[in-house]
Amino acid sequence: MEKEEKLVKKVKCLLRRLGMPRWLHHFGPKTYEFYQHVAALLVKGECELSYRRTVKLLDLLGMTCPSKSALQYTAAKLSSGFWEKIIRAVSGDPYLLAIDSTGLSRTNPSYHYLRRIDGKIPKTYVKLSVGFDTRRKKFCTAKIRIIPRHDIKDGKKLLSCHPKVVVADKAYNAESLYRFCEEEGILFMSPKKKNAKKGRARKKMHKLFRTRTYNRRQLVEASFSALKRKFGASVSSKKARTIRSEVYSRLVCHNLFQMLLRTLRTEPC
Numbered sequence: 001m002e003k004e005e006k007l008v009k010k011v012k013c014l015l016r017r018l019g020m021p022r023w024l025h026h027f028g029p030k031t032y033e034f035y036q037h038v039a040a041l042l043v044k045g046e047c048e049l050s051y052r053r054t055v056k057l058l059d060l061l062g063m064t065c066p067s068k069s070a071l072q073y074t075a076a077k078l079s080s081g082f083w084e085k086i087i088r089a090v091s092g093d094p095y096l097l098a099i100d101s102t103g104l105s106r107t108n109p110s111y112h113y114l115r116r117i118d119g120k121i122p123k124t125y126v127k128l129s130v131g132f133d134t135r136r137k138k139f140c141t142a143k144i145r146i147i148p149r150h151d152i153k154d155g156k157k158l159l160s161c162h163p164k165v166v167v168a169d170k171a172y173n174a175e176s177l178y179r180f181c182e183e184e185g186i187l188f189m190s191p192k193k194k195n196a197k198k199g200r201a202r203k204k205m206h207k208l209f210r211t212r213t214y215n216r217r218q219l220v221e222a223s224f225s226a227l228k229r230k231f232g233a234s235v236s237s238k239k240a241r242t243i244r245s246e247v248y249s250r251l252v253c254h255n256l257f258q259m260l261l262r263t264l265r266t267e268p269c
Contacts, residue, residue: 045249
């Protein structure tokens with residue numbers, strides 16, 4: 001029970017730091033506190049369970065947990081702004097940030113049945129763009145899109161944690177993002193792109209490009225691999241708000257696990 005108690009204490013501390021209310025609804029029945037909803041959603045994301053199995057597991061462990069429908073309502077009600085505050089609270093301020101994007105399948109089809117029918121794999125997917133701290137190995141910022149867009153659309157959003165150095169691939173090589181980084185005092189490194197229009201900010205940043213620093217971008221690719229191996233490469237939710245809550249909870253669980261590793265590690269950093 002010590003593990004569960006530590007999780008509950010961690011969630012209580014995070015919500016207290018963010019100034020969140022004790023109850024989810026001011027005029028509600030006051031049956032379950034807000035931290036119980038959030039802790040149950042984090043357990044669901046960490047263990048890759050459904051809402052019904054999450055409630056059953058927590059009941060077997062002797063923990064007070066809201067009902068299945070209450071958890072679904074909470075997951076749909078929590079906004080992306082709330083989850084972004086949680087991620088920022090457990091990640092810290094990064095120095096070198098790597099930004100990139102990946103895709104998560106909205107369904108998890110059986111390849112056995114795909115061969116028996118037309119053999120086509122569903123094309124709809126959820127796009128996840130993140131800002132990854134290459135030193136602490138944590139996700140600092142994230143943007144989830146149900147309808148995928150170009151990477152540059154979320155470039156400024158991913159830099160809201162105010163890093164000192166940013167590395168990205170050619171998809172983020174745009175003069176507008178270079179100008180934004182110059183105004184914010186951020187060193188932006190991206191490889192040269194063929195047939196790209198010249199720009200003053202782009203030329204200035206290219207002179208400061210360092211291959212050794214840019215190679216730190218590989219860590220964000222490794223983080224995507226670790227995220228999909230731990231939590232799966234697909235999402236089980238169907239609606240947009242519940243999909244966002246499911247993916248954000250996975251990122252929070254990853255950051256909390258990294259905090260636990262740094263606390264318990266014995267070898268020098």
